[in-house]
Amino acid sequence: MPELKVSIAQHYHERTKYDPQTLASKSHQLDWEKQPVPFKEYKIGTSFNLKPYFKAEVSDPEGKWWQRLSRLLFCSYGLTAKIPTMAGSPLYLRAAPSAGGLYPAEVYLVSRGTGPLPAGLYNYQTQTHSLVHFWDNHVWSALQAACFWHPTLENSHLAIITTAIFYRSAWRYQDRAYRRIYLDTGHLLGNIELASALSDYRPHLIGGFHDEALNQLLYLDPDQEGAITVLALADLLDIQQNLPAARTALPSGTQTSYPTIPDGALLNYFHACTEISADTTGPQGWKFTSDEDREQDKYNFPFCTKVSTVTPSLVWGHNLEGLESTILRRRSTRAYTGSELTLEELKALLDFTYQPQHYIDQGLDGHPDYFDLNLIETFIAVSGVEGLEEGCYYYAPKIQELRQVRFKNFRQELHFLCLGQNLGRDAGAVVFHTADLKNAIAQYGDRVYRYLHMDAGHLGQRLNLAAIHLGLGVSGIGGFFDDQVNEVLGIPADEAVIYITTLGRPN
Incomplete structure (x- = not known):
């Protein structure tokens, strides 16, 4: 039987993957005279x-x-x-x-x-x-x-x-x-x-x-x-x-x-x-659908280390003055020292990013709009977090828990996966946002590719601001060796890597 064609979204994702064997041949010289304004x-x-x-x-x-x-x-x-x-x-x-x-x-x-x-x-x-x-x-x-x-x-x-x-x-x-x-x-x-x-x-x-x-x-x-x-x-x-x-x-x-x-x-x-x-949604139309049915026990292996991420929330100051100043001074970090983060810092980053309901008393929206966070999964490669064993962790946002899915120091591999950028090697933790692309397309069609990347970018921006507020370094990475990320970290092959955010001590 002839093989069924994948959807255009899957085709696009496969076609635009970076691979160490072909990346050099696909690179192109920038025409600086045509640089867009x-x-x-x-x-x-x-x-x-x-x-x-x-x-x-x-x-x-x-x-x-x-x-x-x-x-x-x-x-x-x-x-x-x-x-x-x-x-x-x-x-x-x-x-x-x-x-x-x-x-x-x-x-x-x-x-x-x-x-x-x-x-x-x-x-x-x-x-x-x-x-x-x-x-x-x-x-x-x-x-x-x-x-x-x-x-x-x-x-x-x-x-x-x-x-x-x-x-x-x-x-x-x-x-x-x-x-x-x-x-x-x-x-x-x-x-x-x-x-x-x-x-x-x-x-x-x-x-x-x-x-x-x-x-x-x-x-x-x-x-x-x-x-x-x-x-x-x-x-x-x-x-x-x-x-x-x-x-x-x-x-x-x-x-x-x-x-x-x-x-x-x-x-x-x-x-x-x-x-x-x-x-085409019919009678459902614009009716709001809750994410309360999100699966909480994914990657909940009996043998894995589990770490609660419940923590006091970040304080943004009177009338959110600290938030405004953080937005305006935010910069992407260019280099890390390689020094460790603390577990409390990592918990605070996750709290602000994934637990907005904790910030209602400070005047922030406790339920901001996303497209569908049920489709986004979060994995964290820990290379240097004081109080946390090195390895790859799955983050369960509903129960607020890190679950270790692989035991290893990934510093050198992260350097390779991030196209040789030192940010991957020297970061204390690297956050990976992934999605089961086939399942997502089954729910929303090819347009879901837009939704997945915008939701991942939205989460990434909250990570950015929380990190800057804590005096940490942070930088998002959109260029990486797609398939090799899954192989190295032990992330299931059907989880498409959408976005990477590196976190560390700024140099």
């Missing part, structure tokens, strides 16, 4: 300057409204550093990390027109910390229709839409860039979630929408860019916008019939395959 320019439109509101003392209601919006956008994606380069053009760093500093994401704001911001479409201009109003019609009903009348858009007055300009990342990472684009978007979603708490908003995540309609709404070039997420911004100071949680993800089709796709064309072809044009 990580900023989108609108030549026509009215500009709203947000800078005066960011630090100023304001007392009038409208001024406070603008200050909250300014703070939300700056802490989500604002420019936080300007670094000179040999090429002449400076490198601008933003509040959210991006692979290679390429920043493929763009942030748009849609206003219903019922508040201080006139109705229409806005692009967030990070270079000037301003909004450019490039379309002034009432478009809210069109947004609702494109999102299949998601209930959180019924009473909210603002929405953020994140998009991606594919070439910004593909210039360097080629077809594999699609993975990094969604990890970067996940970082951004993590920042939007936390920055909203600083600004008295609650973002409601929407990943299921009519792609073509949303692209047309924003006047995007579908060959170069695409809408990625929508977030309805509920104003927590308005009781009418105290909205219940709703479903965030919709399934797409699963495509198993596709042509031979040449290298360089795979990213765009795959993205088109993940698009949807209708809500």
